[in-house]
Amino acid sequence: MTMPIALFQAAAPGSQPHVIPWLIFTLVKLIAVFTVYMVGVALLTLAERKISAWIQDRHGPNRVKIFGLGPGGLGQPFADGVKNFVKEETYPAAANLPLFVLAPALAFIPALVTWAVIPFAAPWDSPWGRIEMVLAPLPVGFLFILAISSLGVYGIVLAGWSSNNKYALLGGLRSSAQMISYEIAMGMSTIPVLLLAGNVTLSKIVDQQAFGTWNVLNLTVAFFIFMVAAFAETNRLPFDLPEAESELIAGYHSEYSAMKFSLFFIAEYANMVTASALMATLFFGGWDIPFWLWDNVAPHTGLKTLATLAFFAAKVLFFVFVYMWIRWTLPRFRYDQLMSLGWKFLLPLALGYIVAIATTIVTLDALGFARGSVPFHLGLILLNVAAVVILFVLLDRGRVISPAYSRLDAREVEKLREMSTPRRATAFLPESGD
Amino acid sequence: MSIGVKVVERPIEQTSYVRATLTGMAHTLKHLFTPEQVTTQYPEQKESISKRWRGTHRMLTTEDGKAKCVGCGLCPTVCPANCIKLVPGEDEKGNRYPLVFEIDEFRCIFCGYCQEVCPEEAIHVGRHYENSEYSREGFVYDLERLMAQTHPVCEMWDPADPKGE
Numbered sequence: 001m002t003m004p005i006a007l008f009q010a011a012a013p014g015s016q017p018h019v020i021p022w023l024i025f026t027l028v029k030l031i032a033v034f035t036v037y038m039v040g041v042a043l044l045t046l047a048e049r050k051i052s053a054w055i056q057d058r059h060g061p062n063r064v065k066i067f068g069l070g071p072g073g074l075g076q077p078f079a080d081g082v083k084n085f086v087k088e089e090t091y092p093a094a095a096n097l098p099l100f101v102l103a104p105a106l107a108f109i110p111a112l113v114t115w116a117v118i119p120f121a122a123p124w125d126s127p128w129g130r131i132e133m134v135l136a137p138l139p140v141g142f143l144f145i146l147a148i149s150s151l152g153v154y155g156i157v158l159a160g161w162s163s164n165n166k167y168a169l170l171g172g173l174r175s176s177a178q179m180i181s182y183e184i185a186m187g188m189s190t191i192p193v194l195l196l197a198g199n200v201t202l203s204k205i206v207d208q209q210a211f212g213t214w215n216v217l218n219l220t221v222a223f224f225i226f227m228v229a230a231f232a233e234t235n236r237l238p239f240d241l242p243e244a245e246s247e248l249i250a251g252y253h254s255e256y257s258a259m260k261f262s263l264f265f266i267a268e269y270a271n272m273v274t275a276s277a278l279m280a281t282l283f284f285g286g287w288d289i290p291f292w293l294w295d296n297v298a299p300h301t302g303l304k305t306l307a308t309l310a311f312f313a314a315k316v317l318f319f320v321f322v323y324m325w326i327r328w329t330l331p332r333f334r335y336d337q338l339m340s341l342g343w344k345f346l347l348p349l350a351l352g353y354i355v356a357i358a359t360t361i362v363t364l365d366a367l368g369f370a371r372g373s374v375p376f377h378l379g380l381i382l383l384n385v386a387a388v389v390i391l392f393v394l395l396d397r398g399r400v401i402s403p404a405y406s407r408l409d410a411r412e413v414e415k416l417r418e419m420s421t422p423r424r425a426t427a428f429l430p431e432s433g434d
Numbered sequence: 435m436s437i438g439v440k441v442v443e444r445p446i447e448q449t450s451y452v453r454a455t456l457t458g459m460a461h462t463l464k465h466l467f468t469p470e471q472v473t474t475q476y477p478e479q480k481e482s483i484s485k486r487w488r489g490t491h492r493m494l495t496t497e498d499g500k501a502k503c504v505g506c507g508l509c510p511t512v513c514p515a516n517c518i519k520l521v522p523g524e525d526e527k528g529n530r531y532p533l534v535f536e537i538d539e540f541r542c543i544f545c546g547y548c549q550e551v552c553p554e555e556a557i558h559v560g561r562h563y564e565n566s567e568y569s570r571e572g573f574v575y576d577l578e579r580l581m582a583q584t585h586p587v588c589e590m591w592d593p594a595d596p597k598g599e
Contacts, residue, residue, distance in 0.1 A: 055462045057469045329462045330455060392452050 017129030025131050033135060037115060041269045042077035048269075048324050049076070055328045080262075087258035092164060095255065099162035104256065104263035107155025110148045111270035117141040118277045119203045121287050121309035125300040133287075133305060134203065141202040142194065145278065146187055149233065152271065153179040156235075156242060156252050159264070163255035171251025174335070175242035178232055181342035182239075186229035188350035189222045192357040193282050196380075198371075206286035210296045212371075216283040218380040219357065221387045223283040225350050230275040232342065235268065236323055238330040241338060276319030280312065287312040349391070356383065485589045488544040488559040491537050492587055493580035501581055502556035505532045509548035509557055517541035518548060535577040540570065550590055558587035 017025065046061065050073065053060025064075035091097060118141075121133035138144050153176050160172015193215055194200055197208040209215055216223050232239040243251035253264045280286060287308035289295045295304050333341070360383050369376040474481055494502050505522030517540075523533035546559045562585035567573055 051466065054466045054469045057465060057471055059471055059473050059475070325459060325462060329458045
């Protein structure tokens with residue numbers, strides 16, 4: 001009987017906890033994160049509808065209350081949930097059933113799994129040892145995220161294919177093309193972050209930002225690329241071509257009903273939350289409280305954990321709001337615009353930016369400025385200001401996103417016109433000689 | 435691009451995607467915080483309707499609870515939709531009253547002629563629009579039903595006071 005008690009005994013602050021407390025805390029974290037995440041996602045559907053309503057001068061859902069209490073509309077997600085559970089499941093006769101059933105789960109799981117490696121608060125030195133506020137403190141956290149988030153496309157592609165519906169297939173194809181294109185830009189845009197942190201562990205990236213400056217100040221261009229790519233990855237407007245209602249009915253989930261459709265819906269919002277958490281972690285200091293080192297140094301009390309958790313939640317919710325804000329502002333891209341933005345603009349930009357940042361870091365190192373020191377960050381910020389000016393003022397001449405014609409040089413347009421003139425002239429000549 | 439398409443040279447302000455995006459986002463944000471909500475929350479909140487609104491009918495009653503109608507037959511005569519069915523009767527004192535008075539609200543075109551023509555100011559079109567039924571038969575209003583209606587009635591247009599002031 002002494003063994004288990006020994007395992008429960010207090011450990012020195014900052015040391016690793018014993019196996020059993022570690023197991024218990026991991027389970028508690030798992031349940032807490034999963035619950036908060038799922039309830040949060042449900043509430044986000046309400047938030048989306050409310051925000052869209054306010055932006056469009058409407059009221060939004062304001063009827064369903066929880067047991068007659070609370071502001072109207074708060075019960076809407078639960079009403080929707082009940083509705084989706086009791087609705088009829090339809091299976092198209094020509095669908096490939098195993099894949100048709102599997103696809104929603106495949107879309108949903110990667111969104112959840114990604115969350116496992118995101119640190120959501122400062123570690124807590126409990127009486128049983130240090131508890132990391134991340135479900136799985138993977139040393140290769142960031143690579144894990146890149147690997148898992150690419151899996152999300154399988155759910156969508158399989159859904160599109162197995163439905164045996166032309167619109168669903170088109171949606172699935174668009175989605176695969178889009179996600180593969182933007183994944184490259186997304187991965188490339190984060191390399192400057194890794195260069196600065198010198199590590200792929202997310203908690204180390206957060207620490208580096210906490211003791212230096214947030215990456216958004218150093219690497220605004222990378223943040224911009226990452227944000228655009230994240231929008232494309234999550235199939236949100238202005239990149240919602242896979243489900244373009246007006247062209248493809250609902251794209252890959254045209255044939256889905258009831259809870260299977262709902263799973264795609266939840267997956268979209270879960271992806272949004274995860275992408276927002278990544279933006280916060282990689283570029284906005286994660287759980288770091290700005291202008292204050294109190295949260296980053298020992299002793300790591302429970303209060304610090306709670307405060308940093310609140311800050312992290314605020315950052316994530318802000319990005320989720322930006323997602324919704326942009327969705328209800330921008331119209332959908334045309335397919336060629338989407339592709340040219342991804343391949344011809346974001347990818348070269350990301351590659352060039354890696355070179356620029358790497359050169360700057362090497363130069364600053366060679367000049368003898370220590371990493372994280374003020375001159376080091378000043379150098380980066382100066383480069384950053386120059387890059388932002390070049391990108392958004394000088395390059396922004398209708399070329400970043402453009403209607404098809406302006407990609408041609410004016411002289412080329414003239415040449416094409418001249419080429420076409422004789423043919424046009426003969427084509428419209430009245431038939432003579434008869 | 436297809437050859438021969440007219441290419442319009444536009445100033446940067448019109449072709450810049452970044453600027454257009456930021457303008458748009460400022461615009462939506464403004465609406466987000468100061469929404470000009472015009473939606474009427476219908477069952478609780480109702481739009482006011484015109485004094486001359488012509489809705490479903492109502493038969494006015496005398497003080498002793500009988501229909502004002504004397505069965506003169508003017509309203510079925512004037513009705514362009516032929517939706518009023520009237521069978522007049524007479525009691526032992528010689529007072530005329532309707533034995534049957536039915537209005538088929540589905541056939542009615544709500545012109546309001548019946549109200550205008552009525553010498554006793556008995557039949558009226560009402561200021562009322564919430565009148566759904568579960569069956570077509572429910573829309574044939576008999577005398578009892580017409581007398582039981584309580585909604586306000588239409589004020590007819592007065593040529594001397596065209597704006598209704």
